Structures are given as structure tokens and as C-alpha cells.
Amino acid sequence: MVASSLKLQELIQEIREAKTQAQEREVIQKECAHIRASFRDGDPLHSHRQLAKLLYAHMLGYPAHFGQMECLKLIASPRFTDKRVGYLGAMLLLDERQDAHLLITNSIKNDLSQGIEAVQGLALCTLSAMGSAEMCRDLAPEVEKLLLQPSAYVRKKAVLTAVHMIRKVPELSDIFLPPCAQLLHERHHGVLLGTVTLITELCERSPAALKHFRKVVPQLVHTLRTLVVTGCSTEHSVSGVSDPFLQVQILRLLRILGRNHEESSETMNDLLAQVATNTDASRNAGSAVLFETVLTIMDIRSAAGLRVLAVNILGRFLLNSDRNIRYVALTSLLKLVQSDHSAVQRHRPTVVECLQEPDASLSRRALELSLALVNSSNVRTMTQELQGFLESCPPDLRADCASGILLAAERFAPTKRWHIDTILRVLTTAGTYVRDDAVANLIQLIGGAQELHAYSVRRLYSALAEDISQQPLVQVAAWCIGEYGDLLLEGTCEETEPLQVEEDMVLTLLERVLQSHMSLPATRGYALTALMKLSTRLHGDNNRICQVMSIYGSCQDVELQQRAVEYNALFRKYDHLRAAVLEKMPLVERGGPQVNEEAKESKEVAQLSEAAPVPTETQVRGPEDPWGKSMVQLPCPALTLLSSLQASKLLDLLDLLDGPSENAQHPPPLDPTPGDTLIHLLDLPCAPLPSAPIPNLKVYEREGLQLTLSFVRPPGTPTLLLITVTATNTSGGDVTHFICQVAVPKSFQLQLQAPSGDTVPAQGGLPMTQLLRILNPNKAPLRLKLRLTYDHFGQSVQEIFEVNNLPVETWQ
Amino acid sequence: LSKYYEHVEINKRRLLETEVIKSCLSRSNEQCSFIDYKDFKLIYQQYAAVFIVVGVNDTENEMAIYKFIHNFVEVLDDSFSRVSELDIMFNLDKVHIILDEMSLSGCIVETNWARILVPLQILDKILDS
Numbered sequence: 001m002v003a004s005s006l007k008l009q010e011l012i013q014e015i016r017e018a019k020t021q022a023q024e025r026e027v028i029q030k031e032c033a034h035i036r037a038s039f040r041d042g043d044p045l046h047s048h049r050q051l052a053k054l055l056y057a058h059m060l061g062y063p064a065h066f067g068q069m070e071c072l073k074l075i076a077s078p079r080f081t082d083k084r085v086g087y088l089g090a091m092l093l094l095d096e097r098q099d100a101h102l103l104i105t106n107s108i109k110n111d112l113s114q115g116i117e118a119v120q121g122l123a124l125c126t127l128s129a130m131g132s133a134e135m136c137r138d139l140a141p142e143v144e145k146l147l148l149q150p151s152a153y154v155r156k157k158a159v160l161t162a163v164h165m166i167r168k169v170p171e172l173s174d175i176f177l178p179p180c181a182q183l184l185h186e187r188h189h190g191v192l193l194g195t196v197t198l199i200t201e202l203c204e205r206s207p208a209a210l211k212h213f214r215k216v217v218p219q220l221v222h223t224l225r226t227l228v229v230t231g232c233s234t235e236h237s238v239s240g241v242s243d244p245f246l247q248v249q250i251l252r253l254l255r256i257l258g259r260n261h262e263e264s265s266e267t268m269n270d271l272l273a274q275v276a277t278n279t280d281a282s283r284n285a286g287s288a289v290l291f292e293t294v295l296t297i298m299d300i301r302s303a304a305g306l307r308v309l310a311v312n313i314l315g316r317f318l319l320n321s322d323r324n325i326r327y328v329a330l331t332s333l334l335k336l337v338q339s340d341h342s343a344v345q346r347h348r349p350t351v352v353e354c355l356q357e358p359d360a361s362l363s364r365r366a367l368e369l370s371l372a373l374v375n376s377s378n379v380r381t382m383t384q385e386l387q388g389f390l391e392s393c394p395p396d397l398r399a400d401c402a403s404g405i406l407l408a409a410e411r412f413a414p415t416k417r418w419h420i421d422t423i424l425r426v427l428t429t430a431g432t433y434v435r436d437d438a439v440a441n442l443i444q445l446i447g448g449a450q451e452l453h454a455y456s457v458r459r460l461y462s463a464l465a466e467d468i469s470q471q472p473l474v475q476v477a478a479w480c481i482g483e484y485g486d487l488l489l490e491g492t493c494e495e496t497e498p499l500q501v502e503e504d505m506v507l508t509l510l511e512r513v514l515q516s517h518m519s520l521p522a523t524r525g526y527a528l529t530a531l532m533k534l535s536t537r538l539h540g541d542n543n544r545i546c547q548v549m550s551i552y553g554s555c556q557d558v559e560l561q562q563r564a565v566e567y568n569a570l571f572r573k574y575d576h577l578r579a580a581v582l583e584k585m586p587l588v589e590r591g592g593p594q595v596n597e598e599a600k601e602s603k604e605v606a607q608l609s610e611a612a613p614v615p616t617e618t619q620v621r622g623p624e625d626p627w628g629k630s631m632v633q634l635p636c637p638a639l640t641l642l643s644s645l646q647a648s649k650l651l652d653l654l655d656l657l658d659g660p661s662e663n664a665q666h667p668p669p670l671d672p673t674p675g676d677t678l679i680h681l682l683d684l685p686c687a688p689l690p691s692a693p694i695p696n697l698k699v700y701e702r703e704g705l706q707l708t709l710s711f712v713r714p715p716g717t718p719t720l721l722l723i724t725v726t727a728t729n730t731s732g733g734d735v736t737h738f739i740c741q742v743a744v745p746k747s748f749q750l751q752l753q754a755p756s757g758d759t760v761p762a763q764g765g766l767p768m769t770q771l772l773r774i775l776n777p778n779k780a781p782l783r784l785k786l787r788l789t790y791d792h793f794g795q796s797v798q799e800i801f802e803v804n805n806l807p808v809e810t811w812q
Numbered sequence: 813l814s815k816y817y818e819h820v821e822i823n824k825r826r827l828l829e830t831e832v833i834k835s836c837l838s839r840s841n842e843q844c845s846f847i848d849y850k851d852f853k854l855i856y857q858q859y860a861a862v863f864i865v866v867g868v869n870d871t872e873n874e875m876a877i878y879k880f881i882h883n884f885v886e887v888l889d890d891s892f893s894r895v896s897e898l899d900i901m902f903n904l905d906k907v908h909i910i911l912d913e914m915s916l917s918g919c920i921v922e923t924n925w926a927r928i929l930v931p932l933q934i935l936d937k938i939l940d941s
Contacts, residue, residue: 012902056904084935087907118931125912153931191920197919244838245920248876285880288875295873324845328874361848601838 008052015060026059032064039070048074048085055089068093075107083111083119087126105135112142119373124157128164136165139647140172147179152188159183159194163201173202177209184219189246192223196249203256206297210257217257217264220270224250228244228278228698244285247275251292258300265300272297276309287317294332311336311343318350323359330354330365337372352382355389358453364397370402376551379412383422391429406438417451420456423505424473428463431470439472443479447585457484465509475526478513481506482530485537503538507531511548521557527793528552528560533565536582546571575767580757694809702803703792704731705760707740709803711810721782721810723772729760731792738790742772745783749775782811836863846874857881862897880920887914887928906932 018024051070074086090104099690104126111123126147127139141167146158162176166273176198199216202209227247257548258264269282275293279286290313297310307567314336317329337344353372354366367389374382390401405426413419422443427434447458460477468474475500482486485506503805511610513519513527532549549571552564570578649803700707705727725742729735738758743748755770776782784803789796815887835847836856847854855877856865864881868874887910888895892903900907914920922928 009902052905059904080935084909085905088905118934122930125916129918156922157916160919162917164916189924190927193922194916194919244879248873249920252873284875285879288873288879289877292873324875324878327846361846731853 008056011053012056013096022108028060028062032057032062036066038068048082051085051089055085055092058092064093072103072107075104075368080118083122087122090126093130102134104140108135109139109142109601109674112146114137117153117675119159120146120154122677124154124161128161131164131168133168136169136172140175144175144179146765147176147183155183156188156190156194156446159191159198162231163194163198166201166205170205173205173209177202177212181216184216189243190747190811193246193249196246196253199255200249200256203253214257214261214264217254217267218252220250221267225271225274228275228773230276232377244289247289248277251275251289251296255299256297258296261300265302265406268300269303269306272302273306273309276313284322286322290326291332298332300335307340308343311340315347315350318347318354327362327365330362330369334365334369334372337369345373348664349376352385360394360397363393367397367401367404374408374412376412376414379408379414380418383409385428386792387425390426398430399634402430406434406441410441416445416457419447420446420452424459424463427470427473427476428467433471434472439475442476446480452485454483456480457488461488461506464513468513468516468799471520474513474519474523478510478523478530481510482533485534489538503709506534506538507544510534514548521559524557524560525563528563529569532570535581542571577756697787697803697806700788700799702797702799705729705735705790705792707786707788711807713809719775719777719779721774721776724773725770726770727760733793734762736791738768739788741787744774744787745780747776747778747780748782779811782806832865832867833863836865845878856880859885859887860896862900884911884914891929891932909935
């Protein structure tokens with residue numbers, strides 16, 4: 001078998017001529033077979049050529065592991081060409097995982113001690129590229145000897161091999177520490193560079209070394225100064241800057257040495273200023289040095305003037321036409337903005353310009369930086385520009401931009417109206433990208449700003465009329481229209497142009513939202529509730545709304561169906577409560593009442609153990625004072641409903657229903673959104689009462705306002721007493737803000753349910769009713785203390801009185 | 813042609829290389845030369861049909877590496893007189909030597925053209941003899 005021994009060039013030629021992947025594979029496989037054969041046969045003259053070909057094949061991606069032993073053989077051979085290829089092969093093919101690599105150790109050791117520079121260089125190179133921990137330990141003393149060799153070529157390689165060794169085996173750093181100081185006095189740049197790297201590595205690894213090397217700071221300073229000041233030695237200059245690589249490396253070392261250390265930082269201050277001013281920034285090399293200088297200034301304890309200088313340099317970078325420099329500047333400014341905020345502020349306009357970059361990573365950094373630079377004085381202009389950016393930016397940045405704008409608006413909004421405007425604008429441009437809680441935040445914001453209700457509802461209405469696809473916008477708009485529909489229809493508002501809105505248009509719009517394919521189920525829920533609320537706000541008849549409700553009573557979506565059925569129930573059975581249930585929400589304080597409701601309702605759940613058809617509000621048991629502490633407060637209807645809503649989540653009302661209900665099998669998953677003042681009206685109170693009727697008792701009368709108590713003892717529960725308080729008004733003036741508080745003696749338990757309203761209209765209008773439930777386990781005589789507060793005829797009245805003459809049947 | 817200064821398993825190398833090459837090729841002219849890739853930074857430069865990519869960790873100065881790439885190409889230019897990708901392919905081993913001379917175990921050793929090319933010339937002399 002004659003193995004044709006191709007030269008490497010010819011092989012490459014052949015491979016290039018192969019037209020297809022398959023052909024190329026063929027050629028290579030044939031050649032590999034030859035190579036394998038020749039390795040077996042041991043052809044010493046040409047083995048290096050074979051190995052070279054094998055390495056080429058390896059570069060192309062074909063398996064070449066069978067060449068490993070050959071590498072070893074070649075390394076051991078005395079000829080330089082063999083050695084070279086062998087070492088190259090070792091670097092490429094062998095790595096720590098292979099068992100064969102340890103075998104090289106011996107060869108390397110021999111080569112290192114030989115004294116031929118080139119060979120030593122090769123060996124060092126290979127050692128640093130793939131030396132494993134064991135190899136390093138074995139060969140450390142050799143390398144150390146080489147550090148002091150007369151030949152600069154070997155020294156520079158030895159130094160860097162030492163770096164590699166220290167990375168692998170940190171304990172060896174002790175060996176390499178002493179020679180460093182001497183090596184620093186080198187004139188040869190290569191060795192100097194290597195030494196500086198070595199010292200950097202040592203300092204990074206151990207604080208002891210750090211202290212040791214602080215002494216050399218003056219030396220380094222001196223070297224760097226000579227570099228900078230004494231023009232360029234042509235040997236090392238790169239486009240006008242003398243040996244930028246060495247400068248950069250020294251600066252990095254100075255950074256590490258000066259971090260958190262006052263003394264060294266002081267020595268460096270002048271030098272850094274000098275470097276910064278002397279270096280020419282128009283070429284890349286100069287920029288590299290300046291950049292490193294800036295980083296160093298930032299890290300050490302430098303003077304304030306120096307820091308400002310650094311920021312200015314970065315600012316100048318930003319104006320540079322080279323993209324890379326701008327990128328680098330933006331990244332560093334981002335790091336700086338926390339510590340040197342005011343200095344960075346000066347460059348704000350330039351940063352904002354960078355938003356327009358076509359490169360995505362640049363514009364992202366510019367965006368982050370701009371968001372960090374927003375403060376109360378520039379918030380208006382910045383938001384303007386950021387919104388312009390939002391409209392044109394690529395989709396992956398939109399979410400960040402939108403949430404950034406919203407956050408900045410929240411922190412620095414000068415007026416509420418501006419805040420609402422900004423959020424509106426963000427929602428219209430990038431609605432789908434905002435975070436989920438933006439909707440809740442906006443609703444809370446609008447709810448809290450009473451003077452802006454009319455304004456916001458108008459803006460939202462017009463926005464909604466144009467476009468119903470942006471879900472967060474639609475949700476907020478639906479909620480607003482529902483709450484403040486009457487303001488919308490009023491027709492005049494100073495802050496926007498007059499907008500004539502008819503009831504029909506509003507209803508049509510909401511219906512459109514309900515039916516649109518683009519609406520999420522949550523959005524539909526909002527729209528449905530809004531429609532319901534409008535039934536009390538609008539003055540027309542409610543047929544249309546009733547219709548919608550009955551249609552949705554059989555909707556597929558469980559949530560919508562539930563709501564629709566409940567609203568139907570409101571229309572049909574409990575019409576008298578509709579106005580109260582759907583009243584406007586009170587002004588919301590941020591983070592206040594919601595929190596309390598949560599805490600209260602968890603207590604509620606524990607107490608609502610009996611068959612309570614309707615969830616109720618808090619009850620307070622007062623141990624000491626029979627009257628005082630057990631006063632039960634009636635919160636406003638809306639908040640009541642909110643808390644009952646949350647309580648209802650925790651009760652499984654299916655078991656508690658005894659009345660018929662159309663929505664049979666479903667869990668009650670109502671989201672407690674702040675805009676949803678829905679009570680779980682599955683079956684309003686009043687269990688049937690067949691027992692002997694107890695006479696009513698009139699307990700209070702003043703100026704036409706009468707308070708009557710009527711009692712019911714349900715047959716099944718002997719300790720339970722239901723009292724209905726009815727307030728009627730026969731006078732000429734309305735009674736408003738009516739609040740009734742009740743207290744009972746210690747052994748009793750009292751539950752107050754929501755009143756039907758807080759206004760008792762004049763001339764015998766709709767009476768106000770309220771239900772009390774009293775548990776009397778001890779069958780003690782019942783007494784009540786009532787406290788009334790209300791406004792009548794323009795005066796506020798407060799009354800406290802006791803009711804002792806309750807009929808015996810109520811408590812026996 | 814690739815050189816690793818940290819231990820990376822051989823089969824992972826190919827995967828890494830393909831991914832890196834893909835991300836570099838997909839960048840247009842408009843974008844800057846630095847890419848963030850996993851937890852490294854990639855700095856690349858395109859010269860006609862040749863891409864040179866250097867991967868560094870976070871602490872390195874990107875601009876310095878950028879200059880290094882440029883320096884490397886200049887040295888290649890010098891030794892091959894107007895280098896093209898064919899030259900690199902046919903003289904793989906020489907390119908390796910140059911690279912070894914310039915950077916060792918991940919750090920820059922020598923940036924002076926004259927000094928780098930000296931060993932190469934010695935080598936050529938030995939080969940010819």
C-alpha cells in the first residue's frame with residue numbers, strides 16, 4: 001500500500017475543489033485513512049506533514065482524536081519542525097479531559113530546560129494554553145527559573161505562563177510574587193506588559209498581594225508618565241499613541257490598587273489628569289486609553305474635579321461619530337448615573353439624541369439612561385421626547401419604555417391632570433405593552449382626583465370612540481364611563497372642547513366593546529359592569545340595558561354569565577336597592593382603605609359561620625363596656641360592598657343558598673377590582689318568617705323623621721333575632737347622610753347589614769331600611785342603644801338614646 | 813481558525829463557534845461591533861470576507877480589544893503582504909504562530925510588528941534549510 005503523501009497545500013487545494021459537502025467528506029476521509037496508516041507505520045520524515053493535514057481537517061470539524069499520540073511523539077522528536085507541529089496539535093487536540101495530556105509534561109520539562117529560545121517559547125505557549133493543574137504544579141519551578149533568563153523573548157512568555165498557572169492553581173502565587181518587583185524595572189515593553197498583567201492577576205486573587213504591591217504605585221505612575229509624555233517611540237506606537245496596550249494595562253492595575261485606598265489614589269490623581277488631557281481622542285487608540293482612564297477615575301477615590309472631567313470625556317464620546325465609542329460611553333454613563341447624577345445631567349440632550357440610533361443595543365442603553373435622568377425639573381420635556389420615541393421604537397423596547405414613562409410620571413408628575421394625560425397618551429400609543437397594574441393605578445388615580453372626573457371621562461370617551469383595540473385603555477375607559485356617565489352627558493366642561501354625547505351613543509359604544517372579538521374577557525366584564533352602573537346614572541329608560549343583561553345571562557363565559565345573572569336579579573327582584581348598590585365610589589386614598597378591608601374581612605370569615613345567605617360587614621365585640629365598645633360603625637355603602645365582595649370570595653355560597661338561583665354550578669371567582677362595586681347578590685336576606693309576628697316598635701321621632709323597629713324570630717334558631725330598622729320621613733325636607741349605629745349589651749352579638757341608602761327623601765318617600773341580626777345565647781333581656789347622625793333642613797343632627805322597652809318575645 | 817484560552821470541551825467548541833458566527837453574520841453595517849453573548853462580550857470586525865471575533869469577559873476594555881484586532885490584521889498584512897482569506901487558509905500554521913506571539917493565555921503579549929515576525933522568519937529559514 002502506497003500512501004501518497006500530499007503536502008498540506010495540495011490537500012487544501014483538493015478540498016477547495018470539492019463541489020459538495022459529500023465530496024469534501026470523501027476527500028477528507030480518504031486522507032484521514034492514509035494518515036492513520038502512516039501513523040501506525042511510523043514514517044518519521046513526513047509525520048509532521050500528516051499531522052498538519054490532520055489539524056486542518058480538525059479545523060474543518062472532522063474528528064481527529066487519533067492524532068493525539070502522534071502529537072506526543074512529534075513533541076519528543078528533536079527536530080524543530082516536528083516539535084512545532086506537535087505543540088500546535090497538542091494545543092488544538094488535547095485538553096484537560098484527555099488522559100494523554102499528562103504525558104506531555106515530561107517533554108515540556110525537557111524543552112524548558114534546554115536553552116533554545118524558540119523551543120522554550122513553544123513549550124511555554126503550549127503550557128499556558130492547555131496546562132492543567134497538575135502540569136502547572138509540576139512545572140512551576142521551571143517557569144520561575146525562566147522568569148530571570150537573559151532573553152527577553154523567553155521572559156515575556158514565561159511571565160504570561162505564570163499568569164495562567166496562577167489562574168489554575170492559586171497557591172502558586174507565592175512563588176511568583178518576589179520576581180515581580182524586579183521585573184517591573186524592565187525596559188522591554190513586552191515583558192513589562194506581561195508583568196503588569198501578572199501583578200494584576202495576583203492582586204485580584206489575594207488582598208495580601210494587593211497590600212504588597214501598593215508600594216509599586218509610584219513606579220507605575222512614573223512609567224506611565226514617561227509613556228505619555230515622551231512622544232512616540234516608533235516601535236510601539238499605534239496611530240500616534242505610544243503603546244496604548246501597555247497604557248491600558250497599567251491603568252487597569254492602578255485602578256485595582258487604588259480602589260478604596262486614599263493614599264494611592266492621591267498619587268494617581270495628577271497622572272490621570274495628565275493622561276486625560278494629553279491623549280488624542282480622535283483615533284481609536286486614544287479613545288481606548290481615555291476610556292480606561294475614565295473607568296479608573298470612577299473606581300478610585302478621586303477628586304471631584306477629576307470625576308467631572310471623566311464625565312465630560314464621556315460626554316465628548318457621545319458626540320463622536322463612531323458607533324462603538326458611543327456604545328462604550330453610554331454603558332459607562334449608565335454605571336455613573338447613580339453616583340454622579342448632576343454631572344451626567346449636563347449631557348442629557350445628547351443622550352436623548354442617541355435614542356434615535358438605528359442600532360438596537362445602543363437605543364436600549366440610551367433609553368435606560370434617559371429614564372434614569374428624569375427628575376422633577378425636566379420631567380415634562382423628557383416625557384415628551386420619550387413618548388415620541390415610544391411611537392417609533394422597535395417592539396421589544398416598547399414594554400420597557402412604556403413602564404419607564406409611567407414610573408417617571410408617577411414619581412414626578414407636576415399636576416394630576418398632566419399625569420392623567422400622560423398615562424392616556426401612553427395607553428393609546430402602546431396600550432398592549434403596559435404592565436397589568438397600570439390599569440389599576442390609573443383607575444385609582446382618576447378616582448382620587450375629583451375635580452378631574454369630568455375631564456377624564458370625556459378624554460377617555462373620545463379615545464375609546466376612536467379605537468377599541470387597546471385593552472388597558474378600553475378597560476379604564478369602560479370603568480370611567482360607568483362611574484361618571486352622568487358627567488359625560490352634561491355637555492360642558494372647561495378643559496376640553498364641548499362634546500355632545502347622547503345616551504344612545506354611550507350605550508352603543510359599550511355594547512360594541514362587549515361584542516368585539518378583540519376584547520378580553522376581563523374587558524367584557526368591565527363593560528358589563530359599566531352598563532349596569534349607567535342604568536342608575538342615565539335618565540332614559542333601562543330597557544336596552546335589561547336586554548343586554550338577559551342576553552349575557554346565557555353567555556358561555558362563566559364570569560360574564562354570573563355577572564349578568566346577578567344584574568338581572570338586581571333589576572327584577574331588588575330594584576329598590578339598585579341605586580344604593582350602584583352608587584359612585586368614594587374618593588380613593590392610595591393604599592388606605594383597601595388594606596383595611598383585607599384585614600377586616602379575614603376576621604369576618606371566621607365569624608361568618610352560620611347559614612348567612614349574604615355576607616356582611618365587620619362586627620365588633622366589646623368586652624368591657626356594654627355600650628361603648630360595641631358600637632358598630634356603618635361604613636359607606638360602596639366600601640361595604642367592596643369588603644363583602646372580598647369576603648364572598650372565601651365563602652362557598654353554593655352550600656348556603658336555599659333560594660333558587662339560576663347560576664347553579666360555578667365557583668365565585670370575582671376579581672376584587674377597585675372599580676367593581678358588586679355585591680354577591682345571590683339571594684338577599686329574609687329567610688322566611690312564619691312565626692308569630694311581634695309588634696313593631698317606634699323608637700324615635702323628630703321633625704317628621706321616624707324610626708321604627710320590626711322584629712322577627714326565625715323558627716329554626718331560637719337565639720337569633722332579626723330587627724329591621726325603618727326610617728321614614730314625612731317632613732318637607734330630605735334627610736341626608738343618615739347613619740345609624742347600634743350597640744348591645746355584652747352577652748349579645750350584633751351584626752349590622754348594609755342599609756338601603758343614606759338618604760330618606762321627603763314627603764313620605766322611599767323609606768330606608770336596615771337589618772340587624774342579634775344573637776342572644778344567654779336569653780338575657782335585650783336592650784339597645786342607638787346613635788343617629790344625619791342632616792335635616794340644613795342642620796346636622798346627632799342623637800343618642802336607649803331602647804329598653806323591647807317586647808319580651810324578642811329575647812325570651 | 814479558533815483559539816481558546818480557557819478550557820472549553822471539544823464538542824462544545826463547535827456549538828459555540830456556530831452560534832457566535834451566526835450572531836455576527838446577522839448584524840448589519842449599522843450596528844456597533846460589540847455584542848453581548850451569554851455572559852461574555854463579543855467584539856468583532858469584518859474585513860472584506862474575513863470576520864475576526866474576540867470573546868472577552870466583562871472586565872476587559874472593549875476599545876483596547878478592538879485595537880488589538882486591528883493590530884493583528886496589520887501584522888498579518890505585513891507577513892503575507894496584503895493578506896486575504898486564502899492566505900490564512902493555506903498558511904494556517906503560520907497564522908497560529910503569529911497569534912501565539914501576540915497573545916498568550918488570554919493576555920496581550922507583544923504588539924510590535926518587528927518583534928513578532930522575527931521568530932516567524934527564523935522558522936522559515938529552518939524550514940528551507
